[in-house]
Amino acid sequence: MMISGKTKVYGILANPVEHSLSPAMHNFWSKQTNKDMVYVPLKVEPGQVKEAVKGAWAMNLGGMNVTVPYKQQVMEHLSQIDEDALAIGAVNTLVPAETGYKGYNTDAKGLLRAIKEKNIEIQGKRWVLLGAGGAAKAAGYILMKEGAKQLFILNRSVEKGEALAKELKQIFGKGEVKAMALSQWRELPEDRYSCIQSTSVGMFPDKDHSPIEDSEFFKRIDKAIDIIYTPAETKFMRLVKEAGGAAYNGLDMLIYQGVIAYELWHPDIKLTMEQVKGAKALLTSMLEGKL
Known part of the structure; x- marks a missing residue:
């Protein structure tokens, strides 16, 4: 799928981020579901989480995942937090809301x-x-x-x-x-x-x-x-x-938290078991060094 002026940007906010399998997983699903989007790694330096979230909102990013070490820090910079995420005390998925991002925990x-x-x-x-x-x-x-x-x-x-x-x-x-x-x-x-x-x-x-x-x-x-x-x-x-x-x-947990995040960003999409299994096969191949 060609990137155009209409392509929505998503990403994962972390440090380090180079090892993340999330870009491969979400970009696989974007092709499978014909979504005009691209998912990229977003390395954020310590002390810059507030600026990163504000910048993402200002640039109209479609959503983000958040992982180590920022799952707790990111919470104070969100406009809303889901009840489960609030109880757990950690957020790993940001979804656009009215005035900022709403935080969810899809890990659990x-x-x-x-x-x-x-x-x-x-x-x-x-x-x-x-x-x-x-x-x-x-x-x-x-x-x-x-x-x-x-x-x-x-x-x-x-x-x-x-x-x-x-x-x-x-x-x-x-x-x-x-x-x-x-x-x-x-x-x-x-x-x-x-x-x-x-x-x-x-x-x-x-x-x-x-x-x-x-x-x-x-x-x-x-x-x-x-x-x-x-x-x-x-x-x-x-x-x-x-x-x-x-x-x-833990590979299934990784994939299913991704499924839930992807469906939060795209309420019109329900990933099929075939699409879930396709992502698992892709990530398994990557982990085994075949790609």
């Missing part, structure tokens, strides 16, 4: 779609969440919102885990949330759990590590999602599988 909804696609039940089930950072908060929020029976937050810093547990209790006022140190995993009630690994441990090039490496822990994990997608199989995932569980990486 993307994770939920990935969980549902794998037929992993949330309601009434016990879950383990590894980590207590921004990604963990989005994961914990969606698990509690969908009715998890119990959520055990295991984190290197118990204080940080307790802060997240307290926040989730204040938001929902129901369900049991407990924070523990990673080393305290043996104190988990005897059961089989679903688990989300939300830390960066195991991400390339640190691919030979897992937040927990004791094989006895993994005998308690029935199904697991690692939000990391490089490498395609992390050590955490491998240990889950070796203990007899099922494990999935």
Whole structure:
């Protein structure tokens, strides 16, 4: 599709941004849906987020994604914030509103779609969440919102885990949330759990590590999602599988958060499963170094 004077510009606001797969994904969908748009990387230096958002609005950008390290910082420069994004405390998608951009969090909804696609039940089930950072908060929020029976937050810093547990209790006022140190995993009630690994441990090039490496822990994990997608199989995932569980990486979460963002920008579009699978095939090829 030729770029013309009518072409709408979208992009991803981040630093670093060179590694992002979002331009390939959204430009693929723009061709699939015949949208006159182009999606570009937007590297923003520290301290320039306000200027970046104002500049994007002034230049009539059609929308933006936001990722590390600006998901929290960007919130103070928006005209509106969606209820879920406000509760999570992070925004990753900007959509034009009346007087500025409205912020959404499609990470949590993307994770939920990935969980549902794998037929992993949330309601009434016990879950383990590894980590207590921004990604963990989005994961914990969606698990509690969908009715998890119990959520055990295991984190290197118990204080940080307790802060997240307290926040989730204040938001929902129901369900049991407990924070523990990673080393305290043996104190988990005897059961089989679903688990989300939300830390960066195991991400390339640190691919030979897992937040927990004791094989006895993994005998308690029935199904697991690692939000990391490089490498395609992390050590955490491998240990889950070796203990007899099922494990999935974070590529589906990345793609589904993108689907939700794309459909927010284009309310007239509902991406088909074929288009979603096409994007996954493209990104998988890129990750494998085939393109």
